Amino acid sequence: MYAYDPYDKEIVNTRVEEFRDQVNRRLSGELTEEEFRPLRLMNGLYLQLHAYMLRVAIPYGTLSSVQMRRLALIARKYDKGYGHFTTRQNIQYNWPKLVDTPDILLDLADVEMHAIQTSGNCIRNVTTDQFSGATADEIADPRPYAELIRQWSTFHPEFSFLPRKFKIAITGAPSDRAAVKWHDIGLVVRKNDAGDIGFEVLVGGGMGRTPVIAKTIRDFIPEADLLGYLEAILRVYNEQGRRDNKYKARIKILVEALGSDTFADLVEKEWQTTRHHPIDVPEAEIKRIEAFFAPPPLEVLPEQDPAVDELAANNFLFHAFLKNNVRPHKVPGHVNVTISLKPHGGIPGDATDAQMDLVADLADTYSLGEIRVSHEQNLILPHVARRDLPELYEALSRSGLGTANVGLISDIIACPGLDYCALANARSIPIAQNLAKRFDDITRLQDIGELKVKISGCINSCGHHHAGHIGILGVDRKGEEVYQLLLGGSGAEDASKAQILGPGFDENGIVDAVETVVAVYLGERQDGEKFLETYRRIGADPFKEAVYEAH
Amino acid sequence: MAKKPVGPQMILANCLREGRALFFGRDGAWHAEPALADVAEGDGLDALMAKARAFADANNVIDPVFIPAEQKDDHYYPAHIKHVMQAKGPSVRPDLGYQVSPDWERR
Numbered sequence: 222m223y224a225y226d227p228y229d230k231e232i233v234n235t236r237v238e239e240f241r242d243q244v245n246r247r248l249s250g251e252l253t254e255e256e257f258r259p260l261r262l263m264n265g266l267y268l269q270l271h272a273y274m275l276r277v278a279i280p281y282g283t284l285s286s287v288q289m290r291r292l293a294l295i296a297r298k299y300d301k302g303y304g305h306f307t308t309r310q311n312i313q314y315n316w317p318k319l320v321d322t323p324d325i326l327l328d329l330a331d332v333e334m335h336a337i338q339t340s341g342n343c344i345r346n347v348t349t350d351q352f353s354g355a356t357a358d359e360i361a362d363p364r365p366y367a368e369l370i371r372q373w374s375t376f377h378p379e380f381s382f383l384p385r386k387f388k389i390a391i392t393g394a395p396s397d398r399a400a401v402k403w404h405d406i407g408l409v410v411r412k413n414d415a416g417d418i419g420f421e422v423l424v425g426g427g428m429g430r431t432p433v434i435a436k437t438i439r440d441f442i443p444e445a446d447l448l449g450y451l452e453a454i455l456r457v458y459n460e461q462g463r464r465d466n467k468y469k470a471r472i473k474i475l476v477e478a479l480g481s482d483t484f485a486d487l488v489e490k491e492w493q494t495t496r497h498h499p500i501d502v503p504e505a506e507i508k509r510i511e512a513f514f515a516p517p518p519l520e521v522l523p524e525q526d527p528a529v530d531e532l533a534a535n536n537f538l539f540h541a542f543l544k545n546n547v548r549p550h551k552v553p554g555h556v557n558v559t560i561s562l563k564p565h566g567g568i569p570g571d572a573t574d575a576q577m578d579l580v581a582d583l584a585d586t587y588s589l590g591e592i593r594v595s596h597e598q599n600l601i602l603p604h605v606a607r608r609d610l611p612e613l614y615e616a617l618s619r620s621g622l623g624t625a626n627v628g629l630i631s632d633i634i635a636c637p638g639l640d641y642c643a644l645a646n647a648r649s650i651p652i653a654q655n656l657a658k659r660f661d662d663i664t665r666l667q668d669i670g671e672l673k674v675k676i677s678g679c680i681n682s683c684g685h686h687h688a689g690h691i692g693i694l695g696v697d698r699k700g701e702e703v704y705q706l707l708l709g710g711s712g713a714e715d716a717s718k719a720q721i722l723g724p725g726f727d728e729n730g731i732v733d734a735v736e737t738v739v740a741v742y743l744g745e746r747q748d749g750e751k752f753l754e755t756y757r758r759i760g761a762d763p764f765k766e767a768v769y770e771a772h
Numbered sequence: 773m774a775k776k777p778v779g780p781q782m783i784l785a786n787c788l789r790e791g792r793a794l795f796f797g798r799d800g801a802w803h804a805e806p807a808l809a810d811v812a813e814g815d816g817l818d819a820l821m822a823k824a825r826a827f828a829d830a831n832n833v834i835d836p837v838f839i840p841a842e843q844k845d846d847h848y849y850p851a852h853i854k855h856v857m858q859a860k861g862p863s864v865r866p867d868l869g870y871q872v873s874p875d876w877e878r879r
């Protein structure tokens with residue numbers, strides 16, 4: 222894992238003290254709210270429905286056990302004993318007091334964390350595959366590049382006031398688990414014919430009120446040119462992106478308006494002009510960063526373990542856990558374990574301080590002290606020996622963390638919605654809870670198979686409903702919460718935009734409608750077909766007929 | 773010029789220190805309980821907001837805004853679900869927020 226150098230430490234600590242001064246000046250009345258608001262937002266501090274909300278960056282979703290314990294401590298000491306892991310691999314605290322926030326930031330800085338650039342029109346936390354560095358299907362671990370981008374983009378003076386916020390995602394594997402095509406810039410690690418590492422560059426993806434899937438503007442940019450090329454993209458966007466209308470200010474609107482070929486030409490031109498003055502990252506610095514992400518020192522172990530097999534044969538829930546939450550590691554005899562933060566009836570993405578502490582302890586015991594956060598709002602222990610699974614499962618289950626539903630219909634992404642969020646039109650969480658309760662039976666869940674449900678409480682789409690196999694969008698119809706049903710989206714390498722099926726439903730109707738959709742799928746699916754495959758084969762009509770006939 | 777809100781309105785704001793939602797009361801103070809809120813409509817709105825702003829500045833309360841109110845029994849309450857939520861606390865955490873008690877924060 223990356224460790225701060227003295228420079229990182231200094232800028233983060235300086236920012237904490239600067240913010241402490243700003244908070245004091247606000248509390249004394251020296252700063253007005255208008256003056257203070259942009260300053261608090263630059264430090265990730267929002268004002269939501271019930272309280273302030275602090276969004277803390279988890280760079281590329283990687284945490285050490287020490288950091289996780291600190292997140293637990295903050296939840297306990299300054300908040301209400303829990304935190305919410307988000308679709309951007311961050312954590313949000315829902316109840317911090319303004320007066321405490323400088324101390325929270327100091328506690329975070331102490332473990333090399335911060336809340337900088339988690340708000341505002343700047344380059345936000347870079348996100349990536351939660352299995353990076355621990356999966357056999359990747360070409361290269363994307364985290365050293367994500368870290369390089371983090372360093373380049375943090376406090377980048379030219380890109381601190383972009384037309385709108387800017388999100389970069391990177392994957393090192395052809396299986397896209399980071400939804401790169403839904404980002405302002407998506408990077409896919411590629412190897413060229415000569416065997417050199419580089420990146421396919423996609424631009425202009427995004428959700429919100431205008432969902433767009435990113436387009437490739439360069440098939441291969443060599444590793445050494447990555448930052449220069451990113452800078453060229455950002456510069457073109459910064460100069461030409463619209464600032465007159467915030468709904469048209471994201472890069473996706475610019476790319477659509479110009480056409481991706483023209484946009485690519487502009488970037489190329491900009492890059493050719495500046496590449497003679499490249500952003501020289503010293504070789505030593507690259508090596509220094511890479512060293513932090515060296516492959517974990519894991520011993521090769523047998524692929525099978527008799528104790529695991531025996532428990533799986535005798536314990537149905539462990540069998541399901543093995544099937545759904547566990548996947549192979551690149552080192553034989555090891556696995557990645559996904560800890561579901563979607564207990565049936567629970568709040569997607571929420572974890573208590575005690576659960577965070579437990580995950581930290583389990584990471585120390587079983588996963589070299591490392592934890593990941595996925596954009597699907599789950600936690601991952603990336604480096605677990607297969608033989609340790611029975612013990613690990615037992616410990617997780619005892620604490621409500623053993624739900625064996627990863628990738629299944631109850632593993633729902635849901636944004637905070639109207640229960641917390643000041644921008645929301647409708648609640649998301651109760652819909653997720655009711656759906657999970659409706660599909661509570663693990664046998665039924667497994668029979669349905671992979672099915673990604675994603676729920677947003679407003680068109681800002683933090684719950685990724687556009688990319689849901691089943692997407693749900695909460696809207697406000699004359700003060701009533703109404704839910705639109707969308708089908709056929711994907712956030713993976715086969716990215717697609719979900720389409721609205723028809724008129725919306727109330728809180729109960731939407732759960733019934735999803736059940737009808739599932740029934741149509743089960744009736745129509747052919748051998749081994751997943752929900753999305755069936756939907757793509759038969760189209761929306763059979764679903765539409767069944768759903769609206771029933772209402 | 774912004775359009776004047778229609779119908780009975782109360783004023784909702786946030787406490788600077790904690791961020792909690794507060795209603796401007798008939799007694800000129802800020803309260804967590806919407807039942808204590810002062811209500812005005814039409815020509816009375818400007819005066820109510822002027823009074824609330826003066827008290828906001830003095831009490832470290834931020835962003836006062838009108839929200840629609842509706843009468844139930846003897847009192848007015850927020851009409852829109854968003855403001856009902858603010859008055860109560862998250863529906864998915866009945867153990868948190870003002871729904872527990874008005875002075876929940878201080879317990």
Ligand code: SF4
Nearest residue numbers: 636642645678679683
């Ligand atoms: S999608 Fe809307 S309701 Fe949900 S968290 Fe984002 S802004 Fe809030």
